[in-house]
Amino acid sequence: MYNSDKRGLAIHNYLVDLIHENSFLYTLLIGKNQKNEFSIIYVNNAAANFFTNTIQNSQQFLSGEVWNELYLLINIYLTQKQNKFYNIPIIYQDSLHIFDISIVSFQDKANEVFGITMNNRTENEKEKLALTNIKEKYYSLVDNNTDPVLLIDEKGIIHYSNPIALKILGYSLERLLEHSIEHLIEENSVRSFKIMMKQSLSGYASEMQNCLIQHEKGHYLHLYLKAIPVQHQDNVKEFHLVLRDTTVNSEEKDQLYFLAYHDHLTGLWNRRALKEHLREKLIQEDGLTNEIAILRIDLDRFKLINESLGYNYGDELLKKIADRLIPYIDKSNNLYRQSGDEFVYILKGKSREETSLFAESILKELSKPIYLDHQEYFVTASIGISMFPSDGKKMDELLIKADQALYIAKDRGRAHYRFYQEQMNLSFPNEVLMESHLRRAIEKEELSIHFQPQVNLVTGETNSFEALLRWNNRKFGYVTPMQFIPLAEESGIIMQIGDWVLDEVCKQLKCWQKKGYRPVRIAVNISPKQFKQENFALKIREKLNKYQLSPNSLEVEITESAMTDMQDTFTMLKELKDIGVIISIDDFGTGYSSLSYLKKYPIDIIKIDQSFIKDIEIDEKNAAIATTIIQLAHSLGMEVIAEGVEKDRQVEILKEANCQKAQGYYFSRPVPIDAIDSIYM
Numbered sequence: 001m002y003n004s005d006k007r008g009l010a011i012h013n014y015l016v017d018l019i020h021e022n023s024f025l026y027t028l029l030i031g032k033n034q035k036n037e038f039s040i041i042y043v044n045n046a047a048a049n050f051f052t053n054t055i056q057n058s059q060q061f062l063s064g065e066v067w068n069e070l071y072l073l074i075n076i077y078l079t080q081k082q083n084k085f086y087n088i089p090i091i092y093q094d095s096l097h098i099f100d101i102s103i104v105s106f107q108d109k110a111n112e113v114f115g116i117t118m119n120n121r122t123e124n125e126k127e128k129l130a131l132t133n134i135k136e137k138y139y140s141l142v143d144n145n146t147d148p149v150l151l152i153d154e155k156g157i158i159h160y161s162n163p164i165a166l167k168i169l170g171y172s173l174e175r176l177l178e179h180s181i182e183h184l185i186e187e188n189s190v191r192s193f194k195i196m197m198k199q200s201l202s203g204y205a206s207e208m209q210n211c212l213i214q215h216e217k218g219h220y221l222h223l224y225l226k227a228i229p230v231q232h233q234d235n236v237k238e239f240h241l242v243l244r245d246t247t248v249n250s251e252e253k254d255q256l257y258f259l260a261y262h263d264h265l266t267g268l269w270n271r272r273a274l275k276e277h278l279r280e281k282l283i284q285e286d287g288l289t290n291e292i293a294i295l296r297i298d299l300d301r302f303k304l305i306n307e308s309l310g311y312n313y314g315d316e317l318l319k320k321i322a323d324r325l326i327p328y329i330d331k332s333n334n335l336y337r338q339s340g341d342e343f344v345y346i347l348k349g350k351s352r353e354e355t356s357l358f359a360e361s362i363l364k365e366l367s368k369p370i371y372l373d374h375q376e377y378f379v380t381a382s383i384g385i386s387m388f389p390s391d392g393k394k395m396d397e398l399l400i401k402a403d404q405a406l407y408i409a410k411d412r413g414r415a416h417y418r419f420y421q422e423q424m425n426l427s428f429p430n431e432v433l434m435e436s437h438l439r440r441a442i443e444k445e446e447l448s449i450h451f452q453p454q455v456n457l458v459t460g461e462t463n464s465f466e467a468l469l470r471w472n473n474r475k476f477g478y479v480t481p482m483q484f485i486p487l488a489e490e491s492g493i494i495m496q497i498g499d500w501v502l503d504e505v506c507k508q509l510k511c512w513q514k515k516g517y518r519p520v521r522i523a524v525n526i527s528p529k530q531f532k533q534e535n536f537a538l539k540i541r542e543k544l545n546k547y548q549l550s551p552n553s554l555e556v557e558i559t560e561s562a563m564t565d566m567q568d569t570f571t572m573l574k575e576l577k578d579i580g581v582i583i584s585i586d587d588f589g590t591g592y593s594s595l596s597y598l599k600k601y602p603i604d605i606i607k608i609d610q611s612f613i614k615d616i617e618i619d620e621k622n623a624a625i626a627t628t629i630i631q632l633a634h635s636l637g638m639e640v641i642a643e644g645v646e647k648d649r650q651v652e653i654l655k656e657a658n659c660q661k662a663q664g665y666y667f668s669r670p671v672p673i674d675a676i677d678s679i680y681m
């Protein structure tokens with residue numbers, strides 16, 4: 001410590017405690033000596049270390065460039081007499097330093113002492129300057145880039161656009177900034193864009209070869225995109241999107257535009273154009289009272305024409321249909337080929353009555369004979385119609401409702417038109433929505449199992465049942481297995497549902513066992529996808545062990561369609577047989593029927609499909625087929641169960657053929673578990 005005048009112990013202790021060891025602030029006390037000259041009373045360690053070459057000599061320090069600045073500040077302070085903070089650049093030992101300086105004063109024995117605190121911000125300022133330089137270089141690079149560049153955050157919001165991007169896309173800065181990039185992307189490109197965006201935000205530069213981005217005037221640009229992640233402290237919360245036009249010259253652009261928006265077979269506008277034009281019309285009419293009609297036209301039984309005459313004739317027919325429809329285009333409507341044999345008109349400014357007259361004209365036109373290769377053909381069409389704004393204001397909603405009306409028109413006799421009505425929602429099979437509900441059916445406890453008795457035709461006793469799945473949905477009500485089982489198969493949900501059914505059946509068998517009921521067997525339908533799982537046999541074993549069940553109390557029913565690969569099938573059936581479960585072939589005769597697999601596979605039961613039982617009492621061929629199957633099964637040591645038995649005469653014929661068991665409405669419908677407990681157990 002330097003103490004020129006040694007001014008008192010109190011001041012010394014106070015300063016030592018609060019200031020002396022502070023390593024960030026340079027602190028000086030300056031007062032006047034007896035000659036009324038400024039002199040250094042105190043400096044802390046930080047100041048001593050910084051001013052090491054001059055601070056030891058007070059006069060040298062007070063005559064230097066640092067003191068000149070401090071002296072000036074003290075004089076300013078004396079004129080204002082209030083605590084002040086100053087940001088001052090000072091040259092010290094040929095280097096520029098930036099200080100935040102504060103000055104206070106107090107009296108010490110009639111002498112005024114000035115407390116000066118100096119915060120050296122030189123390094124901070126250097127960092128700021130460096131960052132400013134980097135920022136200026138960055139903006140110079142991006143602003144003057146010949147490619148459009150956008151800065152987008154993790155939510156898809158645009159935060160920056162260089163000038164060329166504004167020029168290429170046609171938008172003002174206000175229309176782009178703080179808006180979502182996805183609103184500019186054509187719907188078919190959104191999925192690929194989201195994938196690219198996700199990849200970029202994970203830290204990897206990603207590309208998209210062809211993305212359709214909407215120009216301010218409404219048309220779409222074909223652009224190559226590159227997303228470059230922006231990393232900040234090992235985190236990526238935004239990315240640069242570099243855009244590049246993939247069309248080279250105007251001729252290529254025109255050709256590409258035509259191909260993108262026109263059907264190559266008929267030359268009409270295509271599905272993409274339909275959606276863009278309809279979207280534009282709906283935006284134009286938003287808030288107005290003008291009506292817009294959407295007519296979906298579908299040719300009746302066109303598939304039959306394709307299959308009987310060939311696809312070349314089918315294409316020629318579609319072109320002739322288009323030629324018939326084109327004359328009805330005018331300034332108030334447009335015609336599009338939606339897909340396959342479906343065409344769409346958009347009618348602007350037409351009332352419901354005018355739309356009806358238009359639809360009748362189209363049906364009349366299409367009912368006229370068409371000549372292909374000098375041969376006369378007749379084609380009819382069905383039309384579904386939705387109206388804006390009464391049926392909806394959104395594009396997808398109107399297209400779906402027109403499709404619902406078309407579905408009803410075709411279902412109710414074809415060759416006429418239908419306007420959309422609210423009750424059509426109830427009969428239209430919305431598979432996407434149904435699949436969504438089916439995925440949560442187990443969680444919502446909407447699934448249940450009914451049991452259909454299998455009756456011994458000799459004794460009349462029932463010692464086995466088939467488990468049949470039922471679905472009661474809160475939106476669709478009772479959905480038939482014919483509807484939801486194929487949907488479960490296609491979507492893969494069948495795996496989860498199949499596991500649930502197996503568990504419920506085993507749980508029920510265990511429940512009966514605990515109650516001391518007589519032993520019975522339950523047959524469970526196994527889907528082809530379930531059966532082809534490598535661990536299927538292991539799952540069966542685990543279920544039986546979990547509930548401590550006898551293996552022969554469980555029967556697995558497998559359809560012939562699940563047994564396409566003989567080696568894999570044999571391996572799986574052998575594993576199941578080793579466990580001890582009963583194996584049956586369901587719907588025998590309807591799939592890949594082969595006598596060789598009956599001999600090779602370890603099968604216990606053959607179930608005759610109900611299509612052979614139906615009309616067995618009046619159809620000699622069906623009776624012969626059923627009898628042959630029964631005899632064949634017996635010769636191979638297998639049991640036979642007949643499905644779909646509904647009449648007493650059918651029972652008599654099956655008895656005469658020595659069929660062991662039968663099931664069907666003649667004996668009982670599938671019933672819930674409570675009925676089984678009270679009637680059969």
